[in-house]
Amino acid sequence: MPGGVNSPVRAFRSVGGAPLYIKSALGSKMVDADGNEFIDYVGSWGPMILGHADPRVIDAIKRTAENGTSFGANSELEIELAKFVKRLVPSIEMIRMVNSGTEATMSAMRLARAFTGRNKIIKFEGCYHGHGDSFLSKAGSGVATFGLPDSPGVTPTTAADTLNAVYNDLASVQKLVQQNHGEIAAVFIEPVAGNMGCVQARREFLQGLRDLCTAENILLIFDEVMCGFRVARGGAQELYGTDADLTTFGKIIGGGLPVGAYGGRGDIMEMIAPSGPVYQAGTLSGNPLAMTAGIETLRAIDEDTDFFSSLEEKGAHLERGLRDAALEAGVEHQINRVGSMFTVFFTRKEVTDFTSAKMSDTEKFAEYFRHMLQSGIYLPPSQFEACFISVAHTREDLDRTIEAASGAFTTVAKNK
Ligand code: HOZ
Numbered sequence: 243m244p245g246g247v248n249s250p251v252r253a254f255r256s257v258g259g260a261p262l263y264i265k266s267a268l269g270s271k272m273v274d275a276d277g278n279e280f281i282d283y284v285g286s287w288g289p290m291i292l293g294h295a296d297p298r299v300i301d302a303i304k305r306t307a308e309n310g311t312s313f314g315a316n317s318e319l320e321i322e323l324a325k326f327v328k329r330l331v332p333s334i335e336m337i338r339m340v341n342s343g344t345e346a347t348m349s350a351m352r353l354a355r356a357f358t359g360r361n362k363i364i365k366f367e368g369c370y371h372g373h374g375d376s377f378l379s380k381a382g383s384g385v386a387t388f389g390l391p392d393s394p395g396v397t398p399t400t401a402a403d404t405l406n407a408v409y410n411d412l413a414s415v416q417k418l419v420q421q422n423h424g425e426i427a428a429v430f431i432e433p434v435a436g437n438m439g440c441v442q443a444r445r446e447f448l449q450g451l452r453d454l455c456t457a458e459n460i461l462l463i464f465d466e467v468m469c470g471f472r473v474a475r476g477g478a479q480e481l482y483g484t485d486a487d488l489t490t491f492g493k494i495i496g497g498g499l500p501v502g503a504y505g506g507r508g509d510i511m512e513m514i515a516p517s518g519p520v521y522q523a524g525t526l527s528g529n530p531l532a533m534t535a536g537i538e539t540l541r542a543i544d545e546d547t548d549f550f551s552s553l554e555e556k557g558a559h560l561e562r563g564l565r566d567a568a569l570e571a572g573v574e575h576q577i578n579r580v581g582s583m584f585t586v587f588f589t590r591k592e593v594t595d596f597t598s599a600k601m602s603d604t605e606k607f608a609e610y611f612r613h614m615l616q617s618g619i620y621l622p623p624s625q626f627e628a629c630f631i632s633v634a635h636t637r638e639d640l641d642r643t644i645e646a647a648s649g650a651f652t653t654v655a656k657n658k
Contacts, residue, residue: 250384257608257623259615267294269634272620280620281639285630287622288436288468288493291553291582292542293634299497299538306534314525319533326540327495327505331476333485337505338514339528343467343492344372346502347430349514349522350488351376354428354461356520357510364418364429364460366409368438368596368626371430371465371490380406382437382596387624409435409595410443412450419458428461428488429454433478436468436628438599439585440578448484455487461510467492467502468628471543473581474550481580494543497535500526549633553582556631556640560584563644571651573606582631586610586647588654599626609657610650617646 245253247261254261263275270293272282285291292299306319320339328334340346351374355361363376370383378385378393379401385393392401405422408414409431419426433448435441455462464486470477471494479485488506495501505511513520526532543549561579564586568575574590587593588606607625614621619642621629 251387251622251624251627254623256387256604256625257611259612261623262620269293269295270632270636270639278618280615280618281635281643282620283629283631283643284620284622285632286493286498287627288472288630289496289498289539290630291472291494291632292497292539293632294498296539296542296634298542299535302534302538303499303531306530309530311531312526312529317528317530317533319530319537320528323495323533323536323540326537326544327491327503330471330540330544331479331489333479333487333507334489334505335508336511337503338511338522339533340502340504340522340524341500341526341529341532342372342502343465343490344374344502345524346467346490346492346504347371347377347465348374350463350490350504351428351430352522353504353510353513353520354463354488357513358427358459358461360425360427362403362405362422362425363427364405364407364415366431366435366596367406368409368441368599369430369432369435369465370437371432372467375400376404377430379404380596382435382626384624386438386596386600386626408597409438409441410447411595412447412454415451415454419454419460426458426460428463430463430465432465432468433482433484434469434473434580434583436583438596438626439587439593439602440580440583440628441593441595441599442578442580443478443482445482445484448482452484461487463488463490465490469580469583470494471540472583472630475543494539495536496532497537497539499529499532499535501529501532501536546633550581552633553631556633556635557582557584559637560631560640560643563640564647567644567648568651571648571655573651573655574603575651583628584631585625585628587625606654609654610647613650613653614646617649619643619646
């Protein structure tokens, strides 16, 4: 396997040390192949909002598996999950299930181009929409972690159709729209960015994007692969009160199994085959095991009225503790947090976009990461990824994390 991994950031290249190989996970904890236990803030990069191996999800998967693992035909489970999503996210009038977030964004892009008859897209520096050719330009996540401006293998003509704007800067979008008038099919955005670390879009910025897109007949596409069903029951659209034309999902919608989905306005979605001419298909799309894990996860989120207040409480407690520890150690830092998504940046200035995120001292982050790992706390091995808290994280887990961070910040401060 290239780099010994199946996804680049897992190789620990930017933080040093040997990557973890995981044997098992339960609740807030993971155990590696050597038997070391860690409190986990990666949560499989987002899906495990209930914690690992939640019995409701596991039992349902087992029951479904006994009736077959893949049909390549329709099943009731797809309808159940589709209805669930439609109810939680009102802008979703129709939905198509796929197998990953990458697949969802690539498909949404093709659809947006077909619907508008335009070729260009606008995305934001530091946002990551999976590894589709058109999105690998000034992208976040592993692309930012390894400092790659773009990727070889993407043709110049494809790259030329992707325009990058500055996150939280409406004027930068307006300028691109003016310069490419009548050519922009869609604006893609992570409304809570998780792939340059956690960075929140300002409410008025999102509303400004909505108004601009409506006025210019451009589709506004929210990539809610990370923040969907996480920052609120109805995701970022509920949190900010701004609807997207199309939305992409992944992670929580699959409850830890490989799922993605894209959906939105019925008049746009009707263009997908076989209703319309835009082709997109998949052998494992709507897979019964994946649908089951998604349904059970969304059900657990939906049925617990305290779900999001409890996550917020945990997040606030951890943020307070980390901030106090960093201040006491005298480490320059910023903590960005939206509910259960957060990032500690090693920088003095507020982090609102990719440029300010990149001001963070990644050497200090690496030192912090290694100290935390040694203390039994597993963080994303990159400054440019968000941490995730689950409802399974206990007060004791959070306090142990704060204690470990206190030691880590002291080490970082000493070595500056
Ligand atoms: N790019 C993913 C998160 N932003 C990482 C996926 C993985 O390594 O599993």
